[in-house]
Amino acid sequence: MLFHVIMNVRIPQTADAESIRQLQTQEHKRASELQEQGKWLHLWRVAGKFANVSVFDVESSAELHEIVTSLPLYPFMELEITALCRHPGALDPSQARKSEKGEVQ
Numbered sequence: 001m002l003f004h005v006i007m008n009v010r011i012p013q014t015a016d017a018e019s020i021r022q023l024q025t026q027e028h029k030r031a032s033e034l035q036e037q038g039k040w041l042h043l044w045r046v047a048g049k050f051a052n053v054s055v056f057d058v059e060s061s062a063e064l065h066e067i068v069t070s071l072p073l074y075p076f077m078e079l080e081i082t083a084l085c086r087h088p089g090a091l092d093p094s095q096a097r098k099s100e101k102g103e104v105q
Helices: 017-036 061-069 093-101
Strands: 002-009 040-045 051-057 077-084
Touching: 002 061, 017 040, 061 077
Parallel strands: none
Antiparallel strands: 002 051, 002 077, 040 051
């Protein structure tokens, strides 16, 4: 199952800066692990915000819940999650690449 996830991080002004730096380091490590496992397919920073737009490929909504709650910065996140399904008009990724290169299909 594919999920589009918007993560907005809201760290209180009163939070200890060193603790937050440690959590950010742990967050980067966890994100890398999930990307290497093929669970976190896309990770895009939202310009000008402490936020990202991501796409996850997981077995279920329960697995996605386990993943996002495992993120070290989760206690400071506001999440917007949308389940995705293939659009009938979408080209297969290999066909789309051929079209971009001008190859005959």
